Amino acid sequence: MNELTILIQCPDQVGLVTNITRVLAGQQLNIIAMREFVDEQHKTFFTRIACTGELAEPAKLKEKLLENLPNSAEVNLISQQEKNIAVLVTKEYHCLAEILIKNQFKTLGANVKCVIGNYEALKDFTEKLGIPYYYVSHEGKEKAQFESEIKEIIDQFEVDYIVLAKFMRILSADFVKDYEGKIVNIHHSFLPAFIGANPYKQAFERGVKIIGATAHFVTNNLDEGPIVTQHTTHVDHTFGVKEMVRSGKEIEKAVLLEALNLIFEDRVFVSGNKTIVFK
Amino acid sequence: MNELTILIQCPDQVGLVTNITRVLAGQQLNIIAMREFVDEQHKTFFTRIACTGELAEPAKLKEKLLENLPNSAEVNLISQQEKNIAVLVTKEYHCLAEILIKNQFKTLGANVKCVIGNYEALKDFTEKLGIPYYYVSHEGKEKAQFESEIKEIIDQFEVDYIVLAKFMRILSADFVKDYEGKIVNIHHSFLPAFIGANPYKQAFERGVKIIGATAHFVTNNLDEGPIVTQHTTHVDHTFGVKEMVRSGKEIEKAVLLEALNLIFEDRVFVSGNKTIVFK
Amino acid sequence: MNELTILIQCPDQVGLVTNITRVLAGQQLNIIAMREFVDEQHKTFFTRIACTGELAEPAKLKEKLLENLPNSAEVNLISQQEKNIAVLVTKEYHCLAEILIKNQFKTLGANVKCVIGNYEALKDFTEKLGIPYYYVSHEGKEKAQFESEIKEIIDQFEVDYIVLAKFMRILSADFVKDYEGKIVNIHHSFLPAFIGANPYKQAFERGVKIIGATAHFVTNNLDEGPIVTQHTTHVDHTFGVKEMVRSGKEIEKAVLLEALNLIFEDRVFVSGNKTIVFK
Amino acid sequence: MNELTILIQCPDQVGLVTNITRVLAGQQLNIIAMREFVDEQHKTFFTRIACTGELAEPAKLKEKLLENLPNSAEVNLISQQEKNIAVLVTKEYHCLAEILIKNQFKTLGANVKCVIGNYEALKDFTEKLGIPYYYVSHEGKEKAQFESEIKEIIDQFEVDYIVLAKFMRILSADFVKDYEGKIVNIHHSFLPAFIGANPYKQAFERGVKIIGATAHFVTNNLDEGPIVTQHTTHVDHTFGVKEMVRSGKEIEKAVLLEALNLIFEDRVFVSGNKTIVFK
Known part of the structure; x- marks a missing residue:
């Protein structure tokens, strides 16, 4: 008995759930959890189905599903x-x-296949934990050159996602396009508040009583990609920028890890500039 | 086009979702939201389906569903x-x-049909807002007599639920049985902590840093019914019992109203001593 | 034995706490709670002191305190x-x-002395609860005329604060100046995100996973006054604008009431565009 | 210019703040932050004062403070x-x-001086990060023997606190007494709910909608020591014991680290079975 996760995204129409579940039953698959959502604005249907069963021919299941779904349907078997x-x-x-x-x-x-850093600060630590660290400085280089060095490293490994864990360089449109839908970033503010640099300084100066963090997929609109998770935490007048940074870091890591967990379990669909998250 | 909510609870077996969705498709009903859950411990399947469509004969739909489900299935069309x-x-x-x-x-x-109180304190306020208030004192009466007076009032109205909104008398097993699964209570603590009387006093004496509240269905095990919602809020050493009560009241009303909202939208199943809540 | 709250704000210098507490001791006042804060940026000292004692001559206490404080000190005895x-x-x-x-x-x-509304929608409800409701339409009037009618009503009562409880008209600079530091507003977003109109629509379109509300003092920079309290709540892809509004309203009322509670207990200092809140 | 933290605990009486601040002024110390609290139940006064200044003779300051305080006062200069x-x-x-x-x-x-474990599971990891790990098995030993081996290791280092970071053995009264007020534990439930073993299993069986964790000082009443911090997180019907454990671990580490942070900054007083925490 294997477990299989099926992700489907297609134009909405009557009878989709029936069609899909009939195909699964025909393949002797047992649904153990099913979530669906219709984005009414874009008339798009999304479903995530976890099933168990002996699946002789995955390619055939996909074909059967596509036959029973609207033309532009996307089906993913994981x-x-x-x-x-x-x-x-x-x-x-x-x-x-x-x-x-x-x-x-x-x-x-x-599995973390590699860590790439534009400084050497985290090299020793990363290597202590047995992960290869690649130091690629951005200094004295064109961005294209810098990014091409990074890509060369990434492409040695077959990675599903690239996680920007406080990577403070802005990636070019070309780079982002090469890894479309695969780059996850943690932004150190509760977006869309405090877009851009020094969000904690901005927060301090505005005198907010809450700070936050946002994990999002990276698109070519800086700080504007589809949001996966956000959290906030209270601050007060005794917090200077330093205290906000310290408190913010705890939120940043919690938000990023929650997003990664959801993404790695295939619970996140991207739909335009938004996400559908089946928790 | 009408909206219809279908609630089904039955022993789990392979193919339930397929069977159910096929029946709905046969009746030209369109599923707009569907949630299901299998309680692995009790091998029980629960689903809540929201559909739209013209339903000529609800009784027939129910019959068709029951024909396609295990014997002890419960089907509710709302x-x-x-x-x-x-x-x-x-x-x-x-x-x-x-x-x-x-x-x-x-x-x-x-719709609030009536308010019943064992004191007159809230009579004027209730009546100002146009709702009938029945004062039924518990003093100098056997509990059976007290409860029979309350039942007489309740039974004048066809109520779906009885909400204990800080009703401080313990109801008898007979009363609870008469309204099984229909009585919702707000308990002024984060159950199972501080069961029983004076939870805020208990909390103060224990020196906790969090207090909470619990909305639950009432069963014959005092403070032990299936929990629908819970929330907590931080307190500190400056909180005496009075401040905890004040802060606790804000949580109590939020927790109770959240539970009622879920219950009134038919999102809550009771399964033994637990609830399944399809948010 | 009376209770007295003393609020002091002055340029920071060495020995302020000592000077202040010596004056209080000289008047036989017993400090039961004391909070202080130094805004390092503006070199300003703030303190809130709760004391008990028989205070024969409040004016004299104030005079003594001012004698022992820097020149521009503000002292408030409440x-x-x-x-x-x-x-x-x-x-x-x-x-x-x-x-x-x-x-x-x-x-x-x-004490609520009056409610003023630019529609009649809330008149009956307000009057049921025994509070005078004044209907002042903004339609077909210059803003100056509209506001002058409001002022005339407010000035009949000696009010300490004006609470904008979802008052959807922007007040003129003149009006705000007349009640400087006395107007509290609830803004239906987590400022500075979604400044301006329709914040829930903005939030929906951005696909945020959190919405919030902000209670702030009103200044002549729209949505930019000193923030008193903020809270957030999680939303997800199933929330349309309507659901965000519904969820947001619960946060709005909680945030506003928390702010009012702090303000009414004299726990909030305004310092430039920020607040110091001694919880 | 040095920073100095002064902690004082004594029976409450009129004029304490004045007396203390006068002594500090006499030593040319400048108060930069001061917090105090009176436990009305036990008539005890607590204060934490952060000051700056050149302190020639700390012993003399302590002596001066004690002269100006009630007899049983405890003064700590840090x-x-x-x-x-x-x-x-x-x-x-x-x-x-x-x-x-x-x-x-x-x-x-x-500074972590050493890690002691009753299994070898965490040895490699600890040593990778450069900290000595001592493996002391409890198996086949009297508790007294087991604890004496632990004490021998601890006493090689001059430690201020012993942190039980999911140490699953119950310490004897003798051990606890030897390190009175110095042992901090993380308990994997929201105390006083689910005292004892397997709290997540208990939580699952009760069907709670929230789980939590508690950091507390260890006393000889198991799970009953003074609580420093607590947090909770929501769970729902989809959480089995395994998912509760996973979610609970995130809360446990956050709660423990928050408590340690407060303790290491000398912000926590213990008063009987409670704590006063000057955040």
Whole structure:
């Protein structure tokens, strides 16, 4: 008995659930959990189905499903292999450490294949935990050159996702396009508040009583990609920028790890600039 | 086009979702939202399906569903009528006021048919908002007599639920049985902590840093019924019992109203001593 | 034995706490709670002191304190009288109802003297709870005329604060100046995100996973006054604008009431565009 | 200019703040933050004062303070040295890893001198991060013997606190007495709910909608020591015991680290079975 996760996205129409479940029953698959959502604005149907059963021919199941769905349907069959990821960092340790610790104790839901950093600050730490660290400085280089060096490393590994764990360089449109839908970033503010640089300084100056963090897929609109998770935490007048940063880091790592967990379990669909998250 | 909510609960077996959705398709019903859950411990399947369509004969749909489900299946078809409720109170206003205000502005999702109190404290306020208030004192009476007076009032109205909005008398096993699965209570602690009387005093003496509240269905095990919602809020060393009570009341009303909202939208199944809540 | 709250704000310098406590001791006042804060950016000292004692001559205490403090010090002695407030509304009931219910049961910490609305929607409800409602339409009038009618009503009562409980008109600079530091507003978003109109629509379109609300003092920078309290709540892809509004209203009323509670207990200092809140 | 933290605890009486601040002024110390609290039940006064200044003779300051305070006053002068700690573990990594990572990057506010475990599971990981790990099995030994081996190790280092980071053995009254007020534990439930073993199994069986964790000082009443911090997180019907454990571990580490942070900054007083926490 195997477990299989089926992800389907297609134009909405009457009878989709019936059609899909009939195909699964025909293949002797037993549905153990099913979630669906219709985006009324875009008339799009999304479903995530977890089933068990002996699946002789996955290709045939996919074909059968496509036959019974509208033309532009996308069907994804995922068996239980873990995702592989690359992590990009600059100097801050808190998100990277959380990822590497969970990787070390096999609770990340993915395998960290490599860490790439534009400084050497986190090299020793990463290597202590047995993960290769590639130092690629951005200094004295064109962005294209910098990114091409990074890509060369990433492409040595077959990674499913690239995690920006406080990577403080803005990626070019070309880079983002090459890994479309595969780059996850943690932004150090509750978007869309405090877009851009120094969000904690902005927060301090505005005198807010809450700070937050946002994990999102990266698109070519800076800080504007589809949001996966957000959390906030209270601050007060005694918090200077330093205290906000310290408190914010705890939120950042929690938000990023929650997003990664959802993504690695195939619970997140991207629909335009939004996400559908089947928790 | 009508909206219809279908609730089904039955022993789990392979193919239930397929069977159910095929029946719905056969009746030209379109599924707009579907949630299901299998309680592995008790091998029980639960589903809540929201559909639209012209349903000529509801009885026939129910019959068809039962034909395609295991023997002991329970099927409930709910069209969009609002629930009717009775509210029982003692002296504290905060939960009652929240219910009556939402009732007044038609955002409760139910109609308050009457308020019954064992003191007169909340009579004027209730009547100002146009709801009949019945004063039934418990003093100098056997519990059976007290409860029989309450039942007589409740039974004048066809109520779907009885809400104990800080009603401070313990109901007898007979009363509870008469309204099985229909009585919702707000308990002024984070159950199972501080069961019984004076939970805020207990909390103060224990020096906890969090207090909470619990909305649950009432069964014959005091403070032990199936929990629908719970929330907590932080307290600190500056909170005496009085401040905990004040802060706790805000949580109590929020927790109770969240539970009522879920119950009135038919999102809550009871399974043994637990609930399944399809948010 | 009376209770007295002393609020002091002055340029920071060495020895302030000592000077202040010596004066209090000289007047036989016993400090029961003391909070202080130094805004390092503006080199300003803030303290809130709660004391008990027989205070023969309050004017003399104030004089003594001023003698022992830097030149531009502001000293406020507050005995335990409740604040009086006016509430301005448009059509939404949720914040007003929360205020009027707490006013009715004497747990607001202030007395509502009047409600002024630019529609008649909330008139009946307000009057049922025994509070005078003044209907002042903004239609077919210059803003100056509209505001002058409002001022005439407010000025009949000696109010300490004006609460904008979902009052959907922008007040002129003149009006705001006339009641400087006395106007409290609830903004239906987590500022500075979604400044301006239709924040829930903006939130829906951005696909955020959290919405919030902000209570702030009103200044002449729209949505930019000193923030008193903020809270957020989670939303997901199933929330349309309508569901966000519904969920947001619960946060709005909680945030506004928390802010009012702090303000009515004299726990909030305004310092430039920020607040110091001694919880 | 040095920073100095002064902690005072004594029977309450009129004029304490004045007396204390006068002594500090006499020593040319400048108060930068001061918090006080009176436990009305036990008539005890607590204060935490942060000051700056050149302190020639600390012993003299302490003497002066004691002269001006009630007889049984306790005065603690703390200059800015970091605390040293020992960490006790069994097999679970999540709390230990959080401590060691923060230790590694100098953001713990304390130095981890050693880790002691009754299994070898966490040895390699601890040593990778450069901290000595002592394996002391409890098997085939009297408790007295087991604890004496642990004590021998702890006493090689001058530790200020012993952190039980999911150490699953119950310590004897003698051991606890030897390190009175110095042992901090993380309990995997929201105390006082689910005292004892397997709290997540208990939580699952009760069908709660919230789980939590509690950091507390250890006393000889198991799970009954003074609570420092608590947090909760929502769960629902889809959570089995395994999912509750997974979610609970995130709360456990957050709660423990928040408590340690407060303790290492000398913000926590113990008063009987409660704590006063000056955040």
